[in-house]
Each structure stands twice: as C-alpha cells, then as structure tokens.
Amino acid sequence: MSEKDIIKGCLSGNQLAYKALVETYSTYLFAICRRYAADSTLAQDCLQESLIQIINKIHLYKEQGKFKSWMGSVTAKKCLDILRQEKRHLSSEIEKIVEPSNNENISLKLEQNDVMRFLETLPYQYRVAINMFLIEGYSHKEVGVYLGITESSSRSLVSRARKMITEAFANESMKISFLNKSAKPSEPSLKIIRS
Amino acid sequence: MGSLNDKEKEFKSVLENLEFEINTEQLWDKVSPHLNSKEKDRPFLFYLLGLALAVMIGGGIVYLAMSDYINSEDRKISLSHNSQSENILSSIKATDSLNLSNSHETRNTNITTKEASDSNSLETESYEAESSFTNKDELSNNSIYNASQFKLSNNRNSISNSGLNISNTVNITQNNLNVQTNGDYSFGALIQNAEYSKLLLNSISDTEKNANKHLDSLDNYNAYELQSNSIPFLKCINLSSLSLNDRLNSYALPGSFTFVDVTERKDNGWLPVFSINAGVNRSISSPRIRSTNSDFKTNEFSKESGLYGFSNSLEFGLENNKGWKLFGGISYYAQNSVFKNSDVVTVVETVAGTGQHIDANGIVQSQGVELQQTTTTFNNVNWNRRHKYIDVGLGVGKEVLRFGALGLSLQTSFHYNLLSDHSGYYFDELSSGIVKFNSNEDSSYKSNSGLSGRIGMSVEWRYKAIGIGVSPFIQYRINSILQETSFYNTNDNHLGLNLTVSYRP
Numbered sequence: 001m002s003e004k005d006i007i008k009g010c011l012s013g014n015q016l017a018y019k020a021l022v023e024t025y026s027t028y029l030f031a032i033c034r035r036y037a038a039d040s041t042l043a044q045d046c047l048q049e050s051l052i053q054i055i056n057k058i059h060l061y062k063e064q065g066k067f068k069s070w071m072g073s074v075t076a077k078k079c080l081d082i083l084r085q086e087k088r089h090l091s092s093e094i095e096k097i098v099e100p101s102n103n104e105n106i107s108l109k110l111e112q113n114d115v116m117r118f119l120e121t122l123p124y125q126y127r128v129a130i131n132m133f134l135i136e137g138y139s140h141k142e143v144g145v146y147l148g149i150t151e152s153s154s155r156s157l158v159s160r161a162r163k164m165i166t167e168a169f170a171n172e173s174m175k176i177s178f179l180n181k182s183a184k185p186s187e188p189s190l191k192i193i194r195s
Numbered sequence: 196m197g198s199l200n201d202k203e204k205e206f207k208s209v210l211e212n213l214e215f216e217i218n219t220e221q222l223w224d225k226v227s228p229h230l231n232s233k234e235k236d237r238p239f240l241f242y243l244l245g246l247a248l249a250v251m252i253g254g255g256i257v258y259l260a261m262s263d264y265i266n267s268e269d270r271k272i273s274l275s276h277n278s279q280s281e282n283i284l285s286s287i288k289a290t291d292s293l294n295l296s297n298s299h300e301t302r303n304t305n306i307t308t309k310e311a312s313d314s315n316s317l318e319t320e321s322y323e324a325e326s327s328f329t330n331k332d333e334l335s336n337n338s339i340y341n342a343s344q345f346k347l348s349n350n351r352n353s354i355s356n357s358g359l360n361i362s363n364t365v366n367i368t369q370n371n372l373n374v375q376t377n378g379d380y381s382f383g384a385l386i387q388n389a390e391y392s393k394l395l396l397n398s399i400s401d402t403e404k405n406a407n408k409h410l411d412s413l414d415n416y417n418a419y420e421l422q423s424n425s426i427p428f429l430k431c432i433n434l435s436s437l438s439l440n441d442r443l444n445s446y447a448l449p450g451s452f453t454f455v456d457v458t459e460r461k462d463n464g465w466l467p468v469f470s471i472n473a474g475v476n477r478s479i480s481s482p483r484i485r486s487t488n489s490d491f492k493t494n495e496f497s498k499e500s501g502l503y504g505f506s507n508s509l510e511f512g513l514e515n516n517k518g519w520k521l522f523g524g525i526s527y528y529a530q531n532s533v534f535k536n537s538d539v540v541t542v543v544e545t546v547a548g549t550g551q552h553i554d555a556n557g558i559v560q561s562q563g564v565e566l567q568q569t570t571t572t573f574n575n576v577n578w579n580r581r582h583k584y585i586d587v588g589l590g591v592g593k594e595v596l597r598f599g600a601l602g603l604s605l606q607t608s609f610h611y612n613l614l615s616d617h618s619g620y621y622f623d624e625l626s627s628g629i630v631k632f633n634s635n636e637d638s639s640y641k642s643n644s645g646l647s648g649r650i651g652m653s654v655e656w657r658y659k660a661i662g663i664g665v666s667p668f669i670q671y672r673i674n675s676i677l678q679e680t681s682f683y684n685t686n687d688n689h690l691g692l693n694l695t696v697s698y699r700p
Contacts, residue, residue, distance in 0.1 A: 018230055023219045031213035048222065052229045056637050060630055079679040115209040134199075134207055162203055169202045171272055 003067055010058045018055050026051070028068065029075045036079040037129050038120055046082050050075040076136055080146060083128065118168055124163045125149075133158045244585050244614060248525060251509060323442040465513040467700060468520070472505040472666065474693035478530050478671075482685040495536065496683075502531035502579070506691055508588075518594030518604070523587070526610065530582040530687055534620070542570040577630055580619030580686055582640070582676065586610035586647065604653045606666075612644045615676060647672040653695060662697040 001009070001020040009017020012096035028049045037043035049112075054074050061070050119127060125147055132138040132146065199207065466563035478501030506529070512522030550557050590608025597603070617640035623630040632638045651668025668691050675684040 012204060015230075018227065019223050022223050022226060026217045026219050026222055027215060030215050034213060034215060035210055044222075047217075048225050051226045053220070055226075057623075060628075061630070078680070102521065112209055112213055115573055116213070119210075121355070126214050131210075134203070165206045166200060166202045166212050169206065 007058065007061065007063075009068060010055055020053065022051055025068070025071060029071060032072055032075045033079055035083070035119070035135065036076070036083060036128065038127065042082075042086065046075070046079045050078040053078050063116070070181060076131075080128070080132075083124070084146075117167075122161070122164070125157060126164070129154065129157045130161045130165070134162075216237075229501055232462050246528075248509070249590070251525065263633055266318075296632070356544075465521075468512045468514055468662075468697055469524070469700075470510040470512065470524075470695055470697040471507070472510065472526075472693040472695045474505065474666075474691055475503050476506050476528060476530065476670075476689045476691035477503050478532055478689045478690040480672075480686050482683050484683050485681065498536045499532055499534040501689070504528065504530040504581075504689075506693065512592075516552050520592040520594070520604070520606075521590075522592065522606075522608070523589045524589060526584075526586045528582075528584045528689070530584075530689060531579060532582075533577065533579040537577045540572045540700050542572070544565045544568045544570070576629065578620030578631075580621060582618065583616040583634075584612055584644070585614045586612050588649070590649070592653070601656050602657065604655065605651075606653060606668075607648070607650045610649060610670070612647065612672075613642065615642055615644055617676075639678050640676055641674075641678055644672055644676045644687075645674040651691075655695065655697065660699050662695070662699070664695045664697070666693045666695050667691070 001015065001024075003024075005020050006017050006024065021051060026047065029050055030043060033043040033046035033050065034040070037046055050071075054071050057074070061067060119130075122130070128147060129143055132143045133140070138146075140154040140158065141151045142150045143158065147154065147157070149157070271606045464627055473688060480501075482496045482498075482499065506526065508524050508526035510522045510524030512520050514520040545565070545569050546566050549561050550564040550565050551561055553559050588610035592604045592606035594602050594604045616634045617638055618632060618634040620629050620631050622628070623639075647670055649668050649670040651666055653664050653666040655662045655664030669688070669692065671688045672686040674686065675681075676687045677684055
C-alpha cells in the first residue's frame, strides 16, 4: 500500500490502512523513540502512544510536507511528553550526573549498539538535550523551557553533552564502521519565526 | 547551533540511522483497540445524562405532588368551585351556635341548612351533617376521633357547622401571625412534622382568642383529611404564638373559608427544599503555557477572552430553622470563549538557490547560493470554543441575615465533573495551525476534569412555599481541562449569576 493510500485509508477509518501504517513506519518511528527513551521498554510505550496519536490525528496532516517528517515530529513531541511524565518519578539532577565511561561501555568499533549504550548511560537531561538540540534542531531557549532550566543553563548543558560525546569517542583506534554506510544528511528543520 | 566536530557529526549520523527489529503484529494488537473509538460514545452519554436529568425533574415533580396528597382533595374541590366561591363565601352566615364548654363531655351537633343570598351558588345547596364535638381537653387527650365523627353528609359546595363562623379572608404573613379578624372569622392550623400531625381549633371569640383559650387539638388529622367528601371543621385560632420561622400555606377550601396550615419546624428538624437555578456565567481563567514545543506564543493568549455562557442546576436540600442548609444536585454549564487576532506574521527562511556568475572570459557559470526568503502574512483570525460540563455537587449554606421575607445566605459547595464536552477551534501543536473539532472527536481537552469548588451567596425573597432569589458565585476548577500532553493549561474558572426558584413543601 502506497503512502498516499495509507493516508487516504486512515482518513476514512480503514483498519487495513491503520495496520499498513503501523507495519510500514514502526521501524522508523521506533528509532526516534529509542533515541529519547532510556530503555527499550519505555521506547516501546512511546512508539505505541505515538502511533495512536498519529492515526487519531491524521486529519491534521496538511500534505504540505513529508508525511514521514510529520510523523517524526508527532513522535518526538509525544516522546517528550511521556518523558516529562516519567521524569516526575525520577530524581536525575545535573549535580548528580555520573560521567559515562569511554572505556568499558564502548567497543573498539563504534556501531549503533555502542552509541545506544553511550546514550543509555546519559542522565535524562543530557539525553533530552542532545536529542532536542543536536538532532531535532531546537534552540537553547526551547531546550531550557522544556527541561525547566534557564537558557544559559541549557547552553552549558548542551556544551557538556557535546564534550562527553567527543571524549567518549576520542579514541582514534575506534574506527567506526558506520562511516562506510551511506549516511543520509539530516533534513533541514525550518522553524517559523513570528514577529 | 555551532559547527559540529567530526565526532559529533558521526554520533549524529548514527542516531539518525538507527535500525531496529519491530514485531509489528504484536504492536498492532496493542495499538488497534485505541483507534477512533473511545470518543464516539460521548454524545450518547450526554443523551443518557439528559434523560437522567429529565427523570430527576419528573421524579421531583411527582414527589412534590405526593407531598401535597394530604390536601389534594380539598384543592381539587377548591378548583372545581372556584368560580362561585366568592359569592358563596360572602353569603354564608352561621346561624347555629354551639358553645364550647370546658366540660369533658361530647356533644352531638346537627348542622343546619344554610340559606344563601347568592342564588347562583347556594339556592339549591343544602346539607345535613352529623358531627361530634368535644372540647380542648378531650380532643387533645383522646385519640379515638376519626373521620366518621366529622363526616358531613353534604358534599363539597358549602360548609358551616354549629358554633363555627366562617370567613374567606385570612391574611397571614410570616412576620405577623396575628390573624386579622373582621366579624365572624374562623381559622384552623395544621401542625405537621415527622412525629405528629395535629389540627388546632380555636374559638372565634376575640377575648378567648387573645387569651389563647379554647385552643383545641385533634390528633391524626391526616386520617381525617384523607377521607373524600369530608371537610374539616375549623374554628378560630390565634396563631401569634407561633414562631416566625414556621411556614404558612393558605388555600381556599370549597366555598367556605380559607384554611391555614402551619408546618412547625422543630429546633433540630430538617425540612426539604427544592431549587432550580438558571443564569449566566463568564470564564475568568487565564491559560498558562506548559511547554514551548509548539509555535503558539504565550502573549497570544491575551487575544483569547471569555464570552457569556449559561448554567443551570437542579438541587435538593435540607434546612433547619437555624438557617443551615445542606444540599446536593446536578449542574450543567456551557462556557464560551473567543480568540481574535489581527496581526502580521513574517516568516524568514533561508533557502537554497542558484546564482549565475560571469567570469573574466564572459562564461556564465551556475553556482549554489543561499537566499533569504521573507513571507509576510496578514492574519485576521477569529475562532471560538464551547465547553460544556455536567457536574454533581454537595454543599452547605447558612442564612446570615433576614429582613422580613428577604434573606441573605452564604453557600459553599464541591462539585465533581461527570462529563465535559468541548467543541470549536483550538491551536493544534501537531499541525501548528488552527483546527476545528467537534464534540465527538478526540481533542486536547479532557472528558472529565474532576473536582471543583464554588463559593457564593444568595438573596432570596420568600412568599409562602416559594422562594425567588439571585445567586452570584465563583467556581474554581482544581484541575486543568486540558490533557496532560497539551502545550498549555487552563482551569476554566468562571463567575456566574443565577436566578433561583425554590420550593419548600
């Protein structure tokens, strides 16, 4: 079923279209969830909630951009919402951060598992900051508002997170295999500026 | 974003190309039950609650009708003869004279036929009645009196009996329980509460009346009253000793006199009251941004304002003569709000374009350049929303001031939202635009917003069993009416002004 058929079918409440959407895009959307969530179980919850949101809100998709990007945006926001709720049960504060080890957790070959393992060791705020700033393209102000910290704190947080990444992968012997893969450039994220 | 070093670029690239295995069948099983079904039932629930409300109102009416059953026969009689009652009353003159004595003995009295000056009403009316009378002491201490002893052989049209003078005019107010007498007036008082029901009878003699003498009492008045075609004997009673908080109901019996009943309130007694409230309200809540994951700016909330809505409620309460009132009921509110925005939105984007360069040899070469594109949009946006709530509530009130028939009460209550319904437009964070939604669609608003509190006051004017008043109030909803995942919060608090009609049976 093509993307157009899936959208049309979902808009008319077709169960087959719903299922096709789940089968077609789950892998892509789970990757986004996995980036935000500290563990696989939470990521699955995020994916499930995101799919429900996407299907129930598909009439809001205006066909002005890529459907996949729209779903990605919905999923990222849903992840942030769920993480915000989860955060209430956690006590991760910046002062309590334990620096991730770059010796024990990361193998010599930097692959997906290595990056994920590194990401999992990061405290909640660092992980969210890296995702929002580095991947999604949010501003420091937006990161700060989401995390409940000032813009300058957000700037400091992101700076430390970037330093962690650099240090974690500083070992020149870590020749990363994924560089051989055809990495796609990220899509530019255009933000509307209102006067 | 500052420039990324190589490691960061590598890291980002890996994250953007993550691949996982997903069991889509299992996932579908979890997702499918939640798709486009849960909100469909909402309108049906509203109809169901509407039906329940109608049943409650109907039940209340039936209850009220039942509470009046005691005197229903007399009321029917009164209505059926209403057209002639004035003339009849003016023409009736008691001719018999029965002297009530203090002796402890029973008298048999024959009620004689009366002649009426109004030929239209009484020229054919005549009756005979047999009745037993006794004096105060026997009546109050003897429980054997029953309907048969008082039953009149005549039916409905007229009444008098020996020794009883009857009038149609009785003016009794709550503040002045002294009955105005003008000639031969007779009065009766029914004192009812949960424990007993008594008919008080008194002499017509002003001297005796003022001295509170000859206050006769008849137990089990209800049993007597329920007899069809039976009309009670009434004599004069001085009501001045009754407390101001007692309730008075007066109504005309067929063609004869005004019957006054007094429902006495005991100090610790609680009596029912029913209220119907209806009025207007206006939202006073201020939305608050929860996150900035959307393009909606905080300052744009100032462009949203509340409109007048309406509210109504049905309440049942219990109140005592100390002025306390406990009440509960069901309420319905409709809140409206509007967003008006006329502004200019400028979007500045950096887009990739192609430029042409002419080199020194005159050769035109194309090369990629970055262009700044500015789009200006003139907005003239109006949208509105409607929020509807059905709450159940419990509360307590206290009458703090009373000037005659006018009373001032303070009230507070807690309400639980059974159901909320929302429709209209809202700013959708997913599409970054204005989206219209209907009440049966899933939206950012909750279908149940939980508890709310209300404080208010009531100014009520009472006339007999009916009270009419106005009740300003402020209602504060503890919880946001929006889902946790929404980008903003609002509690939809509101000010209201209700017109209240209450009935105290």
